[in-house]
Amino acid sequence: MLEAIHYTAGGSRRPxxxxxxxxxxxxxxxxxxLHQVIKAYLNNQRQGTAxxxxxxFISGGNQKPWKQKGTGRxxxxxxxxxHWRGGGTVFGPIPRDYTTDVPRKVKxxxxxxxxxxxAREGRLHVVEKVALxxxxxxxxxxxxxxxxxxxxx
Numbered sequence: 001m002l003e004a005i006h007y008t009a010g011g012s013r014r015p016x017x018x019x020x021x022x023x024x025x026x027x028x029x030x031x032x033x034l035h036q037v038i039k040a041y042l043n044n045q046r047q048g049t050a051x052x053x054x055x056x057f058i059s060g061g062n063q064k065p066w067k068q069k070g071t072g073r074x075x076x077x078x079x080x081x082x083h084w085r086g087g088g089t090v091f092g093p094i095p096r097d098y099t100t101d102v103p104r105k106v107k108x109x110x111x112x113x114x115x116x117x118x119a120r121e122g123r124l125h126v127v128e129k130v131a132l133x134x135x136x137x138x139x140x141x142x143x144x145x146x147x148x149x150x151x152x153x
Contacts, residue, residue, distance in 0.1 A: 052092030
């Protein structure tokens with residue numbers, strides 16, 4: 001049975017800890033699922049817009065630099081070949097989509113696992129319902145500072 005630190009809406013700490021519901025907080029942390037969801041989140045943050053030009057996208061290089069035989073030099077077909085200065089890149093990046101889909105139930109399991117991990121570490125806090133007269137960032141920031149959560153990760 002997991003418990004969390006309990007605060008009132010005013011910001012004072014309650015003496016008794018809040019007992020977390022057993023159906024959600026069973027204490028199991030599924031690390032492979034957490035890893036999968038975090039990697040999917042990080043993949044979905046990537047832009048995937050990196051691109052370099054291959055030899056077909058570089059202007060010029062239409063004519064052979066010199067004839068095939070008789071010069072004593074190695075045969076060449078284009079001045080835009082990768083080994084030439086100003087030539088194309090061989091295996092450079094191309095734009096791609098890094099989007100990774102995660103099933104809804106796997107996301108829910110990862111969320112439950114993350115909350116269970118926080119609860120086991122004692123880093124889960126319960127605050128009673130806060131009734132604000134008007135939506136105000138200043139008021140909520142003051143409450144968070146009173147609770148000691150300002151700047152905490």
